[in-house]
Amino acid sequence: MLRCTGFQKRVRAMRCVPCGAEMHLMQVVEDDTMMVRGYEHHIFECSGCREVERRLTFNRARRSPTGRMVQIDSKDGTRVAKDTKSGRVVMHNQNRERLWELCNWIGWRVVN
Numbered sequence: 001m002l003r004c005t006g007f008q009k010r011v012r013a014m015r016c017v018p019c020g021a022e023m024h025l026m027q028v029v030e031d032d033t034m035m036v037r038g039y040e041h042h043i044f045e046c047s048g049c050r051e052v053e054r055r056l057t058f059n060r061a062r063r064s065p066t067g068r069m070v071q072i073d074s075k076d077g078t079r080v081a082k083d084t085k086s087g088r089v090v091m092h093n094q095n096r097e098r099l100w101e102l103c104n105w106i107g108w109r110v111v112n
């Protein structure tokens with residue numbers, strides 16, 4: 001005898017906080033206020049009560065990295081980003097956070 005068991009989606013669904021129903025992704029808006037590219041606002045709408053939730057997510061895949069990987073080091077009181085392959089200093093900045101942001105902005109992957 002053939003029995004229909006239905007499809008079971010193994011997707012982690014977003015649940016609505018007030019009513020517990022499944023939320024659907026309605027819209028993805030790229031964020032341009034952040035220093036680092038790759039942030040997106042995901043806007044979900046509840047299938048039950050129409051509650052809307054916004055989530056800021058970081059989408060690594062969206063970035064188009066040049067393939068360069070850099071390591072952040074200190075040198076002579078400043079911070080430097082070194083290419084992990086060649087060992088060459090490709091950028092420097094006084095502030096480590098700022099340097100990290102800049103590298104990410106360009107699309108370099110910071111390994112440390």
Ligand SMILES: [Zn+2]
Nearest residue numbers: 016019046049
């Ligand atoms: Zn709801």
